[in-house]
Amino acid sequence: MNNSIAQAPSHSAENPTNDFPPLFIVLNAGSGAKDAATVANALEKIFHEAEQPYELLLCQRGDDLPEMTRKAVGQAAQRNGVVAAAGGDGTIRFVAQEVLAAGLPFGVVPLGTFNYFARDNGIPQDVELAAKALIAGMRAGSERGVQVGQLNDEVFLVNASLGLYPQLLADREEFKQQHGRSRIVAKVAAFLTLLKRDIKMLLRIEHSGGQQQSGEEVLPASTIFVGNNAIQLEAIGLEPESEHVQNGQLAIIALPPMSATERVAVAFHGMIGLLGKSQNVTHFTCRQLVVEPLSRRHKRSVKVAMDGEVSRMVPPLTFRVGPKPLRLIVPLSKGSET
16 A cells, blocks of 8 residues: 555545535445545645545555545534535445435535446536535535445445356456456456356345236246446346436346356347347336245345445345435535535
8 A cells, every 4th residue: 555645635525714614425445447646735735725624534455444434424413505526427326325324415526437426416526626526515405315225234336246147246356356456357257257157046126116917926037136326237238227226226137057058148238238238137116125045055044236445235125215315415407505
């Protein structure tokens, strides 16, 4: 780790010269390919020029994220401030969960590889532009209520899954550590996983609150993927589901156990935006999906992924639309004043 970020800029959120709301930024040094010191210096310059009171809380390790997030949320609640996450979709998801529980406004400076959440909400991908948009949005009260998904008690913003997809993400993270963080590296890692990995599960699923009749069935599956991001769904060729997600639904994609050739074919269809036409894919929308593995091995715990971060959960797994939206600060042209 670069020693230049050991003492990251940390400024008092109190500024007697103006009445602007203070900003508490949780910066994950491990997100994306951008150097944390460069990002911290860029943010410091922008906030100083804008006379924006702020405090930067740097997470040099993943273990720092819970403590820094709690500190940011606590201070923002005491001082009527705003909490922002500077990182990839996984960092944004973690911070957003605590901010949502506290009912505070939330800002984003995207630093990840794909940045689906920021892109879906019109937030610039450039660090400086995102920071300036955040300041302007805060001061104008430009907020949008953003739908969140929930997997049991955890929040997700982009997607959640079980089966082969979480394994793909775990393999991809190992590959990135060896070969660097980029979209090309991520796609190569995914291709290799599809060639060598196979997961077979027997699942009981029950869905309700969707465009089709609620129901329950037992099906063999290799992956259950639950989408909450319109841009990602459009990119893989699920335009109808993308529209339903923007109107209070979650998109469900179920893949059966397949041969390596079939898995690569489905992935290729997704890459060229034709996943919806693949014969091996089941897809629909609903507001809640309950998934319960029937095999003894999977009943104990299953590997799940939420916004690119992999963990384990004890079934049954309940995916649902969250009961309240996230108060996201968005660029002035994208938001509505609250």
